[in-house]
Amino acid sequence: MSRRIAFISLALFLMASTAIGQTKVTWWQFWTDPNIRPTIQAIVDEFEKQNPDIEVELTDLTWSNGHEKIVIAFSTGRGPDVVELGSDWIAQFAESGHLADLGEFVSSDSADFQGWGMATYNEKIYARPWFLGTRVMYVNRTLLTRAGYDNDFVPYTLDHFKEVAYKIDSLSNKIYGFGSNTAEKHRLYKKFLPFFWSMDAQLFTDDGKYCIISSVQAVDALIYYKELHDSTGYVGTQRQIEDAFLDGKIGFVQSGDWLLKRIELEKRNIDFVITNVPGLKYPGYSFKGGEFLAVNANSENKVAAKKLIRFITSPENQIKFCKANYSANPSSKEAQKDPYFAENENLQAFIRQIRLAVHPPVDPDWVHIENIIEEAIEDALFGQGLPATALRDAQIKITNLKKK
Amino acid sequence: MKQSRKTALLLASPWILTFLIFWAIPLVHSLIIGFTDYQLLKGSEWIGLANYKELLSDQSFLDSLSNTFIFVLGTIPVTTIISLGLALLVNRNFKGRALFRSAYFLPSITSMVVIALIFANLYERGGYVATLAAMIGFTPPEHGFLFDSSTALYSIMAMDVWMSVGYYMLIFLAGLKAIPDELYEAAEIAGASRIRQFFSITLPLLQPVALFILVINSIKSFQVFIEIFVMTSGKFETSTIVYFIYETGLRTDFRLGYASAAAYLLFLIIGGFSLIQFALMRRKQPLW
Numbered sequence: 001m002s003r004r005i006a007f008i009s010l011a012l013f014l015m016a017s018t019a020i021g022q023t024k025v026t027w028w029q030f031w032t033d034p035n036i037r038p039t040i041q042a043i044v045d046e047f048e049k050q051n052p053d054i055e056v057e058l059t060d061l062t063w064s065n066g067h068e069k070i071v072i073a074f075s076t077g078r079g080p081d082v083v084e085l086g087s088d089w090i091a092q093f094a095e096s097g098h099l100a101d102l103g104e105f106v107s108s109d110s111a112d113f114q115g116w117g118m119a120t121y122n123e124k125i126y127a128r129p130w131f132l133g134t135r136v137m138y139v140n141r142t143l144l145t146r147a148g149y150d151n152d153f154v155p156y157t158l159d160h161f162k163e164v165a166y167k168i169d170s171l172s173n174k175i176y177g178f179g180s181n182t183a184e185k186h187r188l189y190k191k192f193l194p195f196f197w198s199m200d201a202q203l204f205t206d207d208g209k210y211c212i213i214s215s216v217q218a219v220d221a222l223i224y225y226k227e228l229h230d231s232t233g234y235v236g237t238q239r240q241i242e243d244a245f246l247d248g249k250i251g252f253v254q255s256g257d258w259l260l261k262r263i264e265l266e267k268r269n270i271d272f273v274i275t276n277v278p279g280l281k282y283p284g285y286s287f288k289g290g291e292f293l294a295v296n297a298n299s300e301n302k303v304a305a306k307k308l309i310r311f312i313t314s315p316e317n318q319i320k321f322c323k324a325n326y327s328a329n330p331s332s333k334e335a336q337k338d339p340y341f342a343e344n345e346n347l348q349a350f351i352r353q354i355r356l357a358v359h360p361p362v363d364p365d366w367v368h369i370e371n372i373i374e375e376a377i378e379d380a381l382f383g384q385g386l387p388a389t390a391l392r393d394a395q396i397k398i399t400n401l402k403k404k
Numbered sequence: 405m406k407q408s409r410k411t412a413l414l415l416a417s418p419w420i421l422t423f424l425i426f427w428a429i430p431l432v433h434s435l436i437i438g439f440t441d442y443q444l445l446k447g448s449e450w451i452g453l454a455n456y457k458e459l460l461s462d463q464s465f466l467d468s469l470s471n472t473f474i475f476v477l478g479t480i481p482v483t484t485i486i487s488l489g490l491a492l493l494v495n496r497n498f499k500g501r502a503l504f505r506s507a508y509f510l511p512s513i514t515s516m517v518v519i520a521l522i523f524a525n526l527y528e529r530g531g532y533v534a535t536l537a538a539m540i541g542f543t544p545p546e547h548g549f550l551f552d553s554s555t556a557l558y559s560i561m562a563m564d565v566w567m568s569v570g571y572y573m574l575i576f577l578a579g580l581k582a583i584p585d586e587l588y589e590a591a592e593i594a595g596a597s598r599i600r601q602f603f604s605i606t607l608p609l610l611q612p613v614a615l616f617i618l619v620i621n622s623i624k625s626f627q628v629f630i631e632i633f634v635m636t637s638g639k640f641e642t643s644t645i646v647y648f649i650y651e652t653g654l655r656t657d658f659r660l661g662y663a664s665a666a667a668y669l670l671f672l673i674i675g676g677f678s679l680i681q682f683a684l685m686r687r688k689q690p691l692w
Contacts, residue, residue: 071444096446182551182639185637235529235547235551236529236551382551382552
């Protein structure tokens with residue numbers, strides 16, 4: 001009996017000492033999709049296997065309220081050790097002092113990754129790029145042929161693009177040239193800005209001091225976009241536009257790699273090609289964003305947290321993740337060379353586009369600036385506002401905001 | 405006696421604690437932070453009435469306020485009249501009465517999110533509502549009812565009326581059942597027509613029920629949120645006060661102090677409305 005008690009005590013002691021010796025790292029991430037979640041778990045399991053002294057506690061967030069949860073957790077001092085952040089959130093958390101400076105940590109291999117610009121605020125690096133995202137132009141080749149163009153033709157310039165969109169639109173009352181987003185928060189501006197940047201317009205002067213959103217180029221861009229919207233636009237939410245595209249009703253749709261995933265998973269029978277956003281001189285500039293991994297400034301496990309981040313963002317794990325998620329833009333340059341990307345023409349279009357993509361300024365006020373820009377676009381597209389006055393009002397509002 | 409008081413307190417303590425933790429303390433706390441510039445991630449400072457002053461000159465808030473009033477004043481009379489009409493209809497004896505009662509009541513026990521998603525589909529370009537509108541000679545909005553400022557709010561209001569009438573019909577029905585049959589019999593002997601009976605007996609005796617419906621419907625309508633969140637996200641001039649509070653406090657810039665002040669302004673508006681309605685309920689003279 002006493003031997004049994006001694007044995008149990010020893011076992012408990014060993015278990016307790018193992019637990020005491022382990023570092024627990026908490027990681028909050030957004031990938032709950034059943035196609036991707038097992039890959040995330042497999043990456044974590046492999047990490048724990050290679051690092052028996054570290055235990056990873058995974059918490060799933062949703063896109064609908066994950067941002068709020070992170071804000072509340074950081075505000076109450078209970079943020080995770082490692083957190084996945086969208087590129088437009090980094091400045092907000094960096095400014096409030098909740099993210100650890102990763103400058104020294106990433107300096108050794110920063111040249112092997114893309115996307116640092118979006119993780120840099122006030123000349124400090126606050127996150128490590130995981131994978132990037134951009135929008136490309138999906139073209140319905142059947143409609144292109146019906147409109148009288150060759151099957152392998154894609155429009156190179158903005159003028160040409162508009163001409164083809166008009167021709168496709170005139171095919172029938174139920175066929176539209178271009179998928180134009182309705183007033184959807186966080187989406188509409190991402191669809192307009194590629195045209196804006198491709199027409200040489202800028203949000204701010206090069207030194208970032210002055211807003212120049214109502215420049216001649218910017219107004220021309222909004223006039224161009226409004227003409228496309230009014231004359232050839234299938235107006236709807238992103239989901240509705242993509243549905244209509246997959247049903248063969250729209251010639252051109254701006255979308256990300258998630259549409260590729262949908263076409264593949266739903267086995268949609270559509271003859272399409274992916275091309276770059278058109279510009280004044282082909283190709284144009286698209287919108288760039290991405291997912292990043294950051295470390296909580298107040299984490300007591302920074303060393304383990306950084307180890308985990310390095311592991312997740314390693315080229316081989318990025319490839320695993322991208323394959324599961326159909327993501328086209330790993331941040332690792334080595335991962336981009338993998339045959340999975342190199343031999344797939346559709347994914348190559350994304351890799352070409354990301355080199356010609358622009359990200360919005362890394363600014364803690366971006367959420368407000370974005371709101372103002374969206375209101376201006378909405379006013380021009382759906383309200384009574386003229387493009388020039390809508391953008392002039394936006395410029396005044398952004399300037400006043402920056403003065404505050 | 406003391407022992408039984410202690411026991412009563414102990415037994416009620418789960419409710420008291422829940423009330424304090426989830427209702428009373430947050431209510432007082434939000435009142436206090438309404439006087440600060442409290443913003444998540446940034447901390448707070450006491451700013452007195454500045455939030456309230458800012459709200460009264462904030463165009464987004466004023467637009468949301470105006471939309472809320474349009475919603476309240478537009479839906480309540482229509483809902484009340486239709487639900488009274490339905491109650492009168494299903495109060496009569498006819499075959500399948502129970503089926504009609506259940507059918508009218510069904511939407512009010514269905515999830516608002518589900519209904520909003522279904523209606524968003526019906527209101528789409530080329531959807532059933534657009535087709536129906538075209539059939540009766542009305543040109544539907546080009547991109548759908550919810551993507552046009554001139555129709556979006558009214559479309560949501562129509563859905564809300566459709567969803568609510570069954571619930572209020574049931575309350576009116578209970579009121580109708582409480583009216584003694586003798587009154588109608590006496591009126592019939594005196595030669596009063598059906599219409600006269602309705603205006604002289606039914607309507608006056610239903611006054612307390614109607615006022616009760618007005619109170620609960622106006623409180624509910626002032627707090628409209630889910631429909632807006634699901635169907636338009638406050639775009640196309642559909643933002644209401646609660647949606648504004650949600651956007652300001654939990655979505656865009658996490659200004660909880662400012663959002664709390666807006667919530668208390670809404671509380672004052674609902675409180676004022678309810679007081680007027682309660683005063684009317686206490687009147688001994690019939691309103692009509």
